[in-house]
Structure formats: structure tokens, C-alpha cells
Amino acid sequence: MNYQRLYRVLLILACGVWPVSGVAGPDTAHAQKPLHSQAETQLMEALGLVQKGDYDSAISDLSDLVAARPNFRLAQLVYGELMVARAGGSAEATVSDELLDQRDALLEEAKSRWAHRAGLATDGKVPASILTLAPQYKHVVVADLANNRVYLFANEHGTPRLIADFYATIGRGGAGKQKEGDMRTPVGVYHITRFINDNSLPEIYGVGALPVNYPNALDRKRGRTGYGIWLHGVPRATYSRSPRASEGCVVIANDDFTTIFEHVTPGRTPVVMTDGMKWISVAEATRQRDSLLAAIESWRQSWQAIDTDALVAYYAPDFISDEGLDKAEMTAHKKAVNSAKTRISVTLDQMSMFRYPGEQDMAKVTFNQDYNSNNYNGESRKTQYWQREEDGRWQIVLETEEN
Numbered sequence: 001m002n003y004q005r006l007y008r009v010l011l012i013l014a015c016g017v018w019p020v021s022g023v024a025g026p027d028t029a030h031a032q033k034p035l036h037s038q039a040e041t042q043l044m045e046a047l048g049l050v051q052k053g054d055y056d057s058a059i060s061d062l063s064d065l066v067a068a069r070p071n072f073r074l075a076q077l078v079y080g081e082l083m084v085a086r087a088g089g090s091a092e093a094t095v096s097d098e099l100l101d102q103r104d105a106l107l108e109e110a111k112s113r114w115a116h117r118a119g120l121a122t123d124g125k126v127p128a129s130i131l132t133l134a135p136q137y138k139h140v141v142v143a144d145l146a147n148n149r150v151y152l153f154a155n156e157h158g159t160p161r162l163i164a165d166f167y168a169t170i171g172r173g174g175a176g177k178q179k180e181g182d183m184r185t186p187v188g189v190y191h192i193t194r195f196i197n198d199n200s201l202p203e204i205y206g207v208g209a210l211p212v213n214y215p216n217a218l219d220r221k222r223g224r225t226g227y228g229i230w231l232h233g234v235p236r237a238t239y240s241r242s243p244r245a246s247e248g249c250v251v252i253a254n255d256d257f258t259t260i261f262e263h264v265t266p267g268r269t270p271v272v273m274t275d276g277m278k279w280i281s282v283a284e285a286t287r288q289r290d291s292l293l294a295a296i297e298s299w300r301q302s303w304q305a306i307d308t309d310a311l312v313a314y315y316a317p318d319f320i321s322d323e324g325l326d327k328a329e330m331t332a333h334k335k336a337v338n339s340a341k342t343r344i345s346v347t348l349d350q351m352s353m354f355r356y357p358g359e360q361d362m363a364k365v366t367f368n369q370d371y372n373s374n375n376y377n378g379e380s381r382k383t384q385y386w387q388r389e390e391d392g393r394w395q396i397v398l399e400t401e402e403n
Helices: 003-014 038-052 055-068 073-087 097-101 103-119 217-221 254-261 282-304 308-312 327-338
Strands: 130-132 139-144 149-156 159-167 188-191 208-211 230-232 244-246 270-274 315-321 344-355 362-373 377-388 394-400
Touching (some): 038 055, 038 073, 038 103, 073 103, 130 282, 149 254, 159 254, 208 254, 217 377, 217 394, 230 254, 270 344, 282 308, 282 344, 282 362, 282 377, 308 327, 315 327
Parallel strands (some): 139 270
Antiparallel strands (some): 188 270, 208 230, 362 377
């Protein structure tokens, strides 16, 4: 049995984190006990058995897996390689031509899946991109594009709690969409706009799709173009796709899509897409939140005090409004409006704060605004993009009524 060849070829080449004996297998006992895809868990456990030298148990477990999931091509390849090693033959004898043609992509998938299992240990930490969540957001989705992973979090009193994570495919061009047709997946903070049932979709989208609002206001300010960025499933003939295989969408297994769909609210649930996941302590997230919140509160108080000069000082020189007003135009407008005010009351609630991925020291803040004055009352949903300057001051670079 040529098991040592398999160990070196499959495990080292595919998942280079295993070059020496004695390395621990996948760490599946995370403190937060997230839900994983059952099929992926079975595959990772089988690979762990191979690493430990328990090849017969791995073959037995994989036999059950491929019988239950005949469309899981990576599992089929690993099972075929193990059978080859046991028989002492060549891969071509037991593995289909289709799998052999896809071997490089499948090994990249194996590497991505194993690296996640071997490396994730959140230990009560939270994503650096989420500072606080409003009560209206029951869940939030985070896509780690660099590591082909989608995380599902529950909102626990404003703090995200990890409840599930899944392998994902991203755009063929990688992360950081800039223009239509570049095959890249965007980096930013979005929200799910609607659900599209599989009855209305071609088979390539699997059991359904959840479009997000790319390009958002910041994307448009940055000159980014394109459309049709979705979180969706896969054709039923396959279990998963290679790490970079979409035209820019985030693609997950159909079972995983169903799990996420059961927890999201179209038109509301945030989706954070980041090119590399960073985890920080809850204490650090609180510190960053409070720093930004202090600036927002001072902005609100300046407005409420009808101190227009203090108010417009919170807007960056390159500020732009939803209506296309620059800072000079906005300042003139504020002064004209406030000249007729004798009383202003501004109340903010349902506030969420996100550190904006892909931008230097930027945060996206969303909230409900209740404005009352002596001659006008109104409620609105507002989004602001705050930039922290080199001197530590926070300033608003973009303001819109779009989530």
C-alpha cells in the first residue's frame, strides 16, 4: 500500500500545513461551537484520520460520505486517491477523467477547507469589521473572500456571536471589484435586498439567490461599476465549486445556502465582504465603538444646538451628500436652513457601526433619525461614512439615506 506517497502528495501538496508528523488534526472544538456543513466536517475528519495513519477508517468514512454525497467531487477525489494507494495502482484507474482534469482546483479547495479548520480559534473574539449591531439586525453575514469562507452571526445585544461558517467560492478575478466585467467580488458593507426563488433562476444558481446592493453609495463615489452581485447556491449536479469560479458572486453549497436563508431578512440583513478576516476582542471593539460614538454624539449636539460652524466642521473637505452637494454647497444649505430655526431636537436610534473593509480608517454608520424643529419635523433612515484623520478626528465623507 503506497500510503506514504498519498500522505506526501495529497496532504502536503494540497494542504501544506501538514509537512511533519505529530501535527494536530483539525480543530473542530471552537469555543463558540459554530455549525459547519456536515459533509465538510466528515471530509475533514477523514483527512485527519489519514494524517494519523488510520487509512482504513478514513476509507470507510469516505465511502459513506461519497455514497451520501455523490456530487461532492473533492470527497470523490480523496476517496479515489486512498483507494489507489491501497491497491498500489495509478489514479487514472479509479478516478474519473473529469476529476483528474479538475484535480488542481479540487486540491485548492481542500487546502482552503483544511486551513480554515486548522487555523480558526475565535476564543470569544468578534470580527474587526463589526463594532455594534442595531436590534433590528437579528443576524449578519460576513464573507472572508481571502479565505473562501462565509460566516453567519447572531446579534447578541449588539455583539456578533458566531453560529455557523461555510466554505465559499468567489469571483475568478479575486476580491476588490472595481468595474463591470472584472470578475471580482466586491469588498464593502452591503445588505441583502431580496430573495430569488430557484423557480425563477437558471440551474447554475442552485436553490436560490440573495442579491446585495452593490454598488452602494461609497462604491459609486469611488467610481466602481458593475451589478448583479449575489450570494447563491450551486447546480444540483455538484456539491461545491473551486475557490475562484464565479463572475463575482459569493457561491456556497445548497444546504449551506438554505441554512443562511433561514436566518436572514431580505431588505435588511447586513452582508460584510472583507478581503481577509481579522478578529479582535470584544473590549477592543467596544473601545473603537465608543471613540466613534463620541464623535457622532458631538455632531448631533452641534446640530441640536444650532451651531452651524461646529456642525459643518464634522464634514470632511471632500464630503459629498446623497443629493450630490459638496461641502461648500452643504454648508451654505445648512446655514440657510438653520437661520430660520429657534429650536432643533435630533434623536438617533437603531444604530449600527461597521469598520469599512478595504478602506483606511473608515466606518459605516447607519441609524434612524428623528428630527424636530420649530418649523419642520421628519424621520429618516440615514447612513454616514466617517473617516478618521491622521490627528485622530472623525469626519463625515459621505451621507446618504441608502442603507
